[in-house]
Amino acid sequence: xxxxxxxxxxxxxxxxxxxxxxxxxxxxxxxxxxxxxxxxxxxxxxxxxxxxxxxxxxxxxxxxxxxxxxxxxxxxxxxxxxxxxxxxxxxxxxxxxxxxxxxxxxxxxxxxxxxxxxxxxxxxxxxxxxxxxxxxxxxxxxxxxxxxxxxxxxxxxxxxxxxxxxxxxxxxxxxxxxxxxxxxxxxxxxxxxxxxxxxxxxxxxxxxxxxxxxxxxxxxxxxxxxxxxxxxxxxxxxxxxxxxxxxxxxxxxxxxxxxxxxxxxxxxxxxxxxxxxxxxxxxxxxxxxxxxxxxxxxxxxxxxxxxxxxxxxxxxxxxxxxxxxxxxxxxxxxxxxxxxxxxxxxxxxxxxxxxxxxxxxxxxxxxxxxxxxxxxxxxxxxxxxxxxxxxxxxxxxxxxxxxxxxxxxxxxxxxxxxxxxx
Numbered sequence: 001x002x003x004x005x006x007x008x009x010x011x012x013x014x015x016x017x018x019x020x021x022x023x024x025x026x027x028x029x030x031x032x033x034x035x036x037x038x039x040x041x042x043x044x045x046x047x048x049x050x051x052x053x054x055x056x057x058x059x060x061x062x063x064x065x066x067x068x069x070x071x072x073x074x075x076x077x078x079x080x081x082x083x084x085x086x087x088x089x090x091x092x093x094x095x096x097x098x099x100x101x102x103x104x105x106x107x108x109x110x111x112x113x114x115x116x117x118x119x120x121x122x123x124x125x126x127x128x129x130x131x132x133x134x135x136x137x138x139x140x141x142x143x144x145x146x147x148x149x150x151x152x153x154x155x156x157x158x159x160x161x162x163x164x165x166x167x168x169x170x171x172x173x174x175x176x177x178x179x180x181x182x183x184x185x186x187x188x189x190x191x192x193x194x195x196x197x198x199x200x201x202x203x204x205x206x207x208x209x210x211x212x213x214x215x216x217x218x219x220x221x222x223x224x225x226x227x228x229x230x231x232x233x234x235x236x237x238x239x240x241x242x243x244x245x246x247x248x249x250x251x252x253x254x255x256x257x258x259x260x261x262x263x264x265x266x267x268x269x270x271x272x273x274x275x276x277x278x279x280x281x282x283x284x285x286x287x288x289x290x291x292x293x294x295x296x297x298x299x300x301x302x303x304x305x306x307x308x309x310x311x312x313x314x315x316x317x318x319x320x321x322x323x324x325x326x327x328x329x330x331x332x333x334x335x336x337x338x339x340x341x342x343x344x345x346x347x348x349x350x351x352x353x354x355x356x357x358x359x360x361x362x363x364x365x366x367x368x369x370x371x372x373x374x375x376x377x378x379x380x381x382x383x384x385x386x387x388x389x390x391x392x393x394x395x396x397x398x399x400x401x402x403x404x405x406x407x408x409x410x411x412x413x414x415x416x417x418x419x420x421x422x
Contacts, residue, residue: 038096038131041068046076048117050274055121058137059128063162069093070131072124083107086120090127096134103127109402112350114317161190178209196231196241208384221386223249236270243284252388253373255293261286261307278315284308284330294373303370306333321349321356331368338368342394361397 039060042052053061062068073089085106092099105123107116132138164187172179186201205222225247232240243261248254261284268279285308292301309330316323325345332338344362351357372390381387 036136038128038135039067039069040072040128041065041070042072042074044072044074047074047120051117052121052124054272056125056128058132058140069096070128072127074120079106083109083111084116086123088123088127090131092131096131099130101127101130110350110356112318112321112348112356114322117317159190160192161188163188176211178211180207181205194233196229196233198227198229200227201225202227217380219380219384219386221250221384223247223251225249233271236272237267239265239267239271241265250293251386253293253296253371254290256289256291257371258289259286259307261309276317278313280311280313282311282313284310288332290371292371292373294375296370297372297374298370299374300370305370307331308333321347323347332370338370339365340368341365344396355401355403357399357401359397359399362394363396364394366391366393 037058037060039062041062041064042049043065049061065071069092071091071093073091074086075089076084076086079085083106085104088103088105090099090101090103103123103126105120107119111119129141132141164185166183166185166187168183170179170181182203182205184203186199188197188199190197203222203224205220207218207220209216209218225245228244230242234240241263243259243263245257245259245261247257249257263282263284265280265282267274268281269277286306287304288307289304290300290302295301307330309328311326311328313326314323315325323345325343325347327343329341330339342362342364344364346358346360348356348358369388369390372388377387377389382389
C-alpha cells in the first residue's frame with residue numbers, strides 16, 4: 001500500500017517536471033555544423049562516458065541503437081600477459097553502410113586504469129576518423145580534435161530526459177525453506193551543463209519462510225524510498241542544490257521518513273576537470289520529519305528535527321594510479337551529541353613496473369540512531385537482520401598487492417576452457 005503512494009508521488013514529479021521543462025523550445029542558436037556530426041551508439045558497459053565525451057566532442061552520442069549511423073561494440077578478454085585485450089567493432093549504418101572495421105588494443109598488466117582509459121579512448125578516436133572525415137566536422141580535426149570545440153547539446157524530442165525502469169525478482173525454494181526477494185526501481189534524470197535533475201524510486205522486499213517440525217514461520221523485511229536531487233550550476237567552481245528524500249523501512253523502524261536538505265558545494269578545481277581531479281566541499285542544512293513504526297528508545301512516535309552536515313570529497317586519476325576519498329559529518333541541532341562522522345575511500349598506486357597496491361575501506365562513528373525501536377530484539381530479528389541494531393561504529397576494509405612479471409608481448413587470447421577453470 002505504501003509503495004502505491006510513493007509511485008503516485010514519483011509519477012506526479014515526473015509529470016510536473018516534464019510539463020515545465022520538456023515543453024521548452026530548444027535554443028535557436030544551434031550549431032548547424034554540429035547537427036551534421038555522425039550519430040554514434042557506443043555499446044560499452046565499462047567505459048567512462050564522461051571522459052569519452054570530453055575527449056571526443058565531435059560526434060553525437062545517441063541512446064537508441066536505431067538512431068545510430070555508427071554502432072561500436074567494445075568487448076574485452078584476458079590476454080596471456082595478464083592484461084586485457086579490448087576489441088572495438090565498428091559497424092556503419094545508412095550512408096556509412098559497408099564501412100565496417102575492427103581494432104584491437106591490448107593493455108599490459110602494469111597499466112593503471114587512467115592509462116588504459118586514455119589509450120582505449122585514443123583507439124576510439126582513430127576508429128572514428130574514417131567516418132568523421134566524411135562530415136563537415138573534418139575541418140575541426142588536426143590529428144587530435146580542436147580543443148576549442150566544446151561538448152554541445154543537440155536538440156532531441158526528449159530534451160535530455162532519460163527514464164529507466166527496472167525490476168529484479170529472485171525466488172528460491174526448498175522443502176523446509178522458501179525465499180522471495182524483489183527490487184523495483186524507477187530512475188528519471190535530466191543532465192545539462194546548467195542543471196542536474198535526478199529522481200530515484202526504489203522498493204525492496206524480502207520474504208523468508210521456514211517450515212520445520214510442523215511450524216510455518218514467515219519473516220518480512222521491506223523498504224520504499226524516493227530520492228530527488230536538483231542541482232544548479234553557478235559557475236565553474238560553485239553549485240547549489242536541494243536533496244529531497246521520502247521513505248519507509250521495517251529495518252530502520254520508519255513508517256514514514258522525510259528529509260529536505262538544501263546544499264551548497266565548492267570544487268577547488270574547475271568542474272571541467274572532474275574526470276581527472278576533484279576536491280569538493282559540500283555543506284547541507286535542512287529538516288527531517290519521522291513517523292516511527294514502534295516507539296523509539298527516546299519514547300517518540302513522531303518528531304521533527306533540524307540537521308546539518310558537511311562532506312569533503314577528493315578524487316584524482318593519474319597515470320600513477322587513482323585516489324577516491326570522502327569524509328563526512330552530520331548532527332542534529334537539538335542535540336549536538338547525536339552525530340555521525342565517517343571516512344571511506346579507495347586508493348590504488350602503481351609502485352613500479354609490474355607492482356601495484358590498492359586498499360579500500362571505511363570507518364564511521366555512529367551516535368545518531370534515534371530511530372531504533374524500544375525494547376529487546378528477538379533472536380530471529382538479530383540473526384536475519386530484520387531490524388537495525390545499536391552500534392557505535394562501522395568498519396570495513398580490504399587490500400590487494402599485485403605483482404606481475406614475464407612476457408609483456410603475449411597478446412594472444414585463448415578462451416578455451418575459460419580462465420583458471422572459470
